[in-house]
Amino acid sequence: MKNAVSIQLIQCGKTFANGAQALQPIELEIRPGETVVLLGPSGCGKTTTLRLIAGLEFPDAGGQVLFGGEDVTALPIEKRGVGMVFQNYALFPNMTVGENIAYGLKIRKMPAARRLAKIDTLLEMVHLQGLGQRRIDQLSGGQKQRVALARALAVEPKVLLLDEPLTALDAKLRETLRADLNQLLRKLGITAIYVTHDQSEAMALGDRVVVMERGRIAQVGSPQDIYYRPASHFVADFIGTMNRVTGRVHDGYLRFAGGMLPFTASSPAPAVTLMFRPEDVEVVTDGAAGANMQGAVLSTFFLGDRTRLVIDIGAEQPVIVETGRRASWRAGEPIALRVAEHGLLHFSDGATA
Numbered sequence: 589m590k591n592a593v594s595i596q597l598i599q600c601g602k603t604f605a606n607g608a609q610a611l612q613p614i615e616l617e618i619r620p621g622e623t624v625v626l627l628g629p630s631g632c633g634k635t636t637t638l639r640l641i642a643g644l645e646f647p648d649a650g651g652q653v654l655f656g657g658e659d660v661t662a663l664p665i666e667k668r669g670v671g672m673v674f675q676n677y678a679l680f681p682n683m684t685v686g687e688n689i690a691y692g693l694k695i696r697k698m699p700a701a702r703r704l705a706k707i708d709t710l711l712e713m714v715h716l717q718g719l720g721q722r723r724i725d726q727l728s729g730g731q732k733q734r735v736a737l738a739r740a741l742a743v744e745p746k747v748l749l750l751d752e753p754l755t756a757l758d759a760k761l762r763e764t765l766r767a768d769l770n771q772l773l774r775k776l777g778i779t780a781i782y783v784t785h786d787q788s789e790a791m792a793l794g795d796r797v798v799v800m801e802r803g804r805i806a807q808v809g810s811p812q813d814i815y816y817r818p819a820s821h822f823v824a825d826f827i828g829t830m831n832r833v834t835g836r837v838h839d840g841y842l843r844f845a846g847g848m849l850p851f852t853a854s855s856p857a858p859a860v861t862l863m864f865r866p867e868d869v870e871v872v873t874d875g876a877a878g879a880n881m882q883g884a885v886l887s888t889f890f891l892g893d894r895t896r897l898v899i900d901i902g903a904e905q906p907v908i909v910e911t912g913r914r915a916s917w918r919a920g921e922p923i924a925l926r927v928a929e930h931g932l933l934h935f936s937d938g939a940t941a
């Protein structure tokens with residue numbers, strides 16, 4: 589998009605009238621044309637951040653919101669040039685699809701002939717050709733959300749804001765719509781901010797992901813950064829599946845029930861926790877040489893392209909392993925594991941339990 593704008597949040601905190609501090613003062617910079625996903629557990633402040641950008645909420649004193657370098661902090665939503673899509677569609681049920689899409693254009697007094705042409709273009713953009721005359725209650729959830737998207741884009745907003753737009757849809761539909769949305773956002777090149785608590789959605793859609801935790805930004809990075817280089821124990825634990833073992837450090841190794849892993853960093857804490865992803869664990873089949881851990885299979889889950897094994901190593905938590913091999917494991921069978929050293933993560937902020 590020619591006119592994509594940057595967005596800056598400067599020291600944007602939010603305290604509600606009842607004293608609840610939904611956001612600590614945060615700093616965030618979004619580049620023109622970028623899709624940024626706000627991700628985090630319920631109540632972490634995602635929606636509040638989105639509403640501050642929209643102009644539906646205003647930051648505490650001292651906070652600033654800039655669009656393209658221009659201070660819009662005091663502007664209400666209708667003066668900011670934003671389009672919004674909500675989880676519950678928020679369409680006008682007594683209007684047709686076309687009327688819903690053209691609502692903002694009519695308010696802006698666009699002549700009827702141009703409006704109709706524009707509706708057609710937008711219907712095509714969201715893959716709803718020919719449905720302009722349909723009533724809203726004759727649409728599926730997925731189609732409704734496509735209408736909501738077309739309506740948000742009709743007024744050619746500078747910024748597109750999406751608040752859990754796919755959450756109400758079933759899994760299959762969610763995936764189709766996610767792919768279409770991804771394509772559309774790239775094609776339009778519009779600056780977009782997308783709120784979700786679904787990490788696979790965040791990974792699939794975000795150029796960058798902002799992980800939030802209790803009113804703070806825990807990490808901002810590409811999906812790969814967030815997954816492979818989590819900045820804290822919280823992010824590591826929140827994203828994907830993470831194994832953890834806790835033990836004591838001795839002679840360059842972390843020793844724990846079930847095995848030992850290399851650990852060369854110095855740690856003042858007597859107990860240290862190491863984390864690693866299931867895909868960084870290999871089942872050792874050529875004898876136990878080179879294995880870091882020994883255990884027994886607790887359960888197996890066939891996932892089609894791979895099998896997930898849950899392994900009891902005698903520690904507090906079982907270890908989860910994923911293997912692509914065509915192997916059938918029985919519960920109780922002994923098993924040896926090797927963890928790739930590059931996959932080991934340690935956080936000094938981490939809880940050790």
Ligand SMILES: Nc1ncnc2c1ncn2[C@@H]1O[C@H](COP(=O)(O)OP(=O)(O)OP(=O)(O)O)[C@@H](O)[C@H]1O
Nearest residue numbers: 604606608610629630631632633634635636637785
């Ligand atoms: N209008 C309000 N008045 C008082 N407290 C609020 C208000 N809106 C949100 N909060 C509180 O602020 C915190 C952050 O809420 P927010 O809706 O931003 O979280 P969220 O990350 O979007 O969560 P969810 O995924 O559940 O929507 C929560 O503790 C919430 O209870």
